[in-house]
Amino acid sequence: MMIRMMKPILCLCLSLFVGMQASAREVELRSPDGKLCVTVDDTDGNPTYRVDYDGVAFLDKSPLGLDTNIGDFTRGLTLTGVSEPTTLDETYELKTIKNSHPRYVANVQTYTFSKEGTPVCDVVFQVSNRDVAFKYRVLRRGETLSCVVNREATGFAFPVGTTTFLCPEMGPMTGFARTAPSYETHYTPDDTMGKNGWGNGYTFPGLFRNGDRGWVLLSETGVTSAYCGSRLLGQADGLYTVGYPTEASNNGNGTVAPGISLPGETPWRTITVGTTLQPIVETTIATDVVRPLYEPSQDYRYGSGSWSWIIAGDASTNFDTQKQYVDFSAAMGYQSVLVDALWDTQIGRDKIEELARYASTKGVALYLWYNSNGYWNDAPQGPRNIMNNTIARRREMKWMQRIGIRGIKVDFFGGDKQEMMKLYEDILADANDYGILVIFHGCTLPRGWERMYPNFASAEAVRASENLNFSQEECDREATSATLLPFIRNTVASMDFGGSALNRYYNAKNEPGGRQRKTSDVFALATAVLFQSPVQHFALAPNNLTDAPSWAMDFMKEVPTLWDEVKFIDGYPGKYVVLARRHGTKWYVAGINAQAEPLKLTVSLPMWQPGQELRLYSDDKELQGSLSVKKLGKKQELKLTIPCNGGVVIAGQ
Ligand code: CA
Numbered sequence: 289m290m291i292r293m294m295k296p297i298l299c300l301c302l303s304l305f306v307g308m309q310a311s312a313r314e315v316e317l318r319s320p321d322g323k324l325c326v327t328v329d330d331t332d333g334n335p336t337y338r339v340d341y342d343g344v345a346f347l348d349k350s351p352l353g354l355d356t357n358i359g360d361f362t363r364g365l366t367l368t369g370v371s372e373p374t375t376l377d378e379t380y381e382l383k384t385i386k387n388s389h390p391r392y393v394a395n396v397q398t399y400t401f402s403k404e405g406t407p408v409c410d411v412v413f414q415v416s417n418r419d420v421a422f423k424y425r426v427l428r429r430g431e432t433l434s435c436v437v438n439r440e441a442t443g444f445a446f447p448v449g450t451t452t453f454l455c456p457e458m459g460p461m462t463g464f465a466r467t468a469p470s471y472e473t474h475y476t477p478d479d480t481m482g483k484n485g486w487g488n489g490y491t492f493p494g495l496f497r498n499g500d501r502g503w504v505l506l507s508e509t510g511v512t513s514a515y516c517g518s519r520l521l522g523q524a525d526g527l528y529t530v531g532y533p534t535e536a537s538n539n540g541n542g543t544v545a546p547g548i549s550l551p552g553e554t555p556w557r558t559i560t561v562g563t564t565l566q567p568i569v570e571t572t573i574a575t576d577v578v579r580p581l582y583e584p585s586q587d588y589r590y591g592s593g594s595w596s597w598i599i600a601g602d603a604s605t606n607f608d609t610q611k612q613y614v615d616f617s618a619a620m621g622y623q624s625v626l627v628d629a630l631w632d633t634q635i636g637r638d639k640i641e642e643l644a645r646y647a648s649t650k651g652v653a654l655y656l657w658y659n660s661n662g663y664w665n666d667a668p669q670g671p672r673n674i675m676n677n678t679i680a681r682r683r684e685m686k687w688m689q690r691i692g693i694r695g696i697k698v699d700f701f702g703g704d705k706q707e708m709m710k711l712y713e714d715i716l717a718d719a720n721d722y723g724i725l726v727i728f729h730g731c732t733l734p735r736g737w738e739r740m741y742p743n744f745a746s747a748e749a750v751r752a753s754e755n756l757n758f759s760q761e762e763c764d765r766e767a768t769s770a771t772l773l774p775f776i777r778n779t780v781a782s783m784d785f786g787g788s789a790l791n792r793y794y795n796a797k798n799e800p801g802g803r804q805r806k807t808s809d810v811f812a813l814a815t816a817v818l819f820q821s822p823v824q825h826f827a828l829a830p831n832n833l834t835d836a837p838s839w840a841m842d843f844m845k846e847v848p849t850l851w852d853e854v855k856f857i858d859g860y861p862g863k864y865v866v867l868a869r870r871h872g873t874k875w876y877v878a879g880i881n882a883q884a885e886p887l888k889l890t891v892s893l894p895m896w897q898p899g900q901e902l903r904l905y906s907d908d909k910e911l912q913g914s915l916s917v918k919k920l921g922k923k924q925e926l927k928l929t930i931p932c933n934g935g936v937v938i939a940g941q
Pocket of ligand 1: 748752
């Protein structure tokens with residue numbers, strides 16, 4: 289009763305406010321340092337925004353709006369309300385991403401759009417010194433409490449001459465056992481605009497180069513069961529728009545259009561802007577604007593592990609080999625062993641219990657692989673029909689909890705429809721009830737999930753190490769691919785790549801015959817630093833204890849998987865990358881080169897004091913690696929040479 293009486297007064301205040309703002313056509317919101325600027329506009333009834341940095345256009349006038357089944361909120365709109373800007377200043381702790389204590393400072397403003405005199409939709413913009421984030425809020429309309437968003441007008445209009453670094457989305461129900469799309473295609477560097485991938489647009493995130501003026505990274509974050517995952521559709525004239533999933537994905541089941549309860553919000557669309565690649569590499573926007581959705585049921589343990597499947601394949605999922613890998617993980621000081629597909633038939637649950645008991649005597653825990661399907665594809669690997677069903681899933685997780693399973697790796701999901709997002713969320717929430725960490729494979733991009741779901745560990749959503757085993761062409765282009773990921777895929781979310789192989793050949797005997805690795809051992813060490821994931825199952829094998837250089841194995845024993853800080857040093861996506869990560873008081877600088885010519889660099893190392901002794905892992909021109917000790921000079925610089933397919937790592941306290 290009280291609320292009912294209050295309502296007319298609130299409405300009156302709002303309409304007064306609306307009246308005062310009616311003449312506002314163009315409103316600016318600037319970052320705390322004043323350089324990054326969003327301008328919202330409603331000319332001709334079309335809601336738009338543009339993004340400038342230091343007076344230079346990075347996004348031209350770009351469309352806003354949602355077309356819903358309760359009204360078309362893409363045109364005929366008037367900007368009738370603009371809230372007073374407020375400033376957010378938040379520091380949070382999150383040990384599973386690239387920066388354990390991010391600080392997010394942003395100016396926030398809400399823009400209310402009306403149609404035919406009625407407020408219908410808010411757009412909330414937040415602008416930090418490096419990121420723009422915005423989301424829509426569809427307002428409640430009388431007794432209407434639900435809506436379906438049929439289409440999003442949201443676009444990103446890039447200035448002429450912008451080039452792209454995008455990853456095409458695979459056609460639905462194509463590829464291995466009709467498991468696509470699953471974010472497992474290559475980025476094409478330095479491409480021209482005006483394309484639409486292979487006809488299905490591009491997966492998030494996407495990187496754009498605005499000539500010599502700088503860079504823009506587009507992504508989205510905060511996707512839960514309350515929405516679908518989106519993709520980027522390439523249109524004409526440098527415009528990219530937000531698209532919903534393809535109709536045929538998920539075997540045609542579930543709707544493309546997300547349904548929301550009113551008032552209801554979309555996920556955040558994020559735009560990271562920089563004159564250099566530094567903000568692109570260091571951004572934490574994916575987790576800055578989301579919140580934990582539940583409390584962790586326990587203090588989860590992350591860390592390194594091994595898995596036999598990457599080198600030795602399906603046949604290696606047998607009790608004896610897994611036991612050998614438990615011993616191997618123990619010898620490396622690793623936390624875990626990932627038992628991959630087919631363990632249900634090739635090992636069996638009783639023997640898994642025995643393996644888990646044996647592993648625990650060695651201080652090692654198991655991760656178990658599961659198929660997510662289900663009806664959404666034909667992936668035949670077992671165990672199947674457990675993770676897709678609440679009853680079977682919870683029963684299985686109870687068993688896992690009893691025998692001390694550390695985590696699960698769930699594979700072969702069915703696309704990005706809202707229905708599939710619900711499955712991701714349900715698996716995570718159930719697993720937390722039983723103290724289980726979750727890794728997804730054959731999956732969507734995790735969008736802020738490290739913070740939202742505290743037992744989310746990592747996800748594939750990348751053309752990962754398995755492809756190095758599948759084809760020589762992948763091995764030949766490994767370095768090019770690896771120089772793209774730190775700037776795009778891995779900068780918005782943890783990435784379970786499963787790499788850092790020290791086998792020369794991708795087979796259990798490490799003998800000629802299989803795929804041959806073209807990158808150096810130091811390159812393998814460098815990617816253990818360049819690729820961020822709080823849980824890493826490295827592609828190392830027990831034979832590496834005797835056939836790999838001891839300095840390389842010693843490094844792989846100590847390399848952290850949790851990081852406190854990241855610093856961009858140098859690089860160009862697709863050519864080379866050098867960055868630094870800090871774990872406690874230790875810094876690791878890692879670089880790799882994909883260019884034919886050796887890369888010569890002088891790197892500034894202000895994280896260490898003059899006179900500091902540093903370990904330098906480097907390659908000669910034949911890609912023979914070695915470890916040396918260097919004393920840092922007064923200028924705090926080192927001259928480095930990285931050959932093609934080679935790497936460098938500098939490590940010190
Ligand atoms: Ca995969």
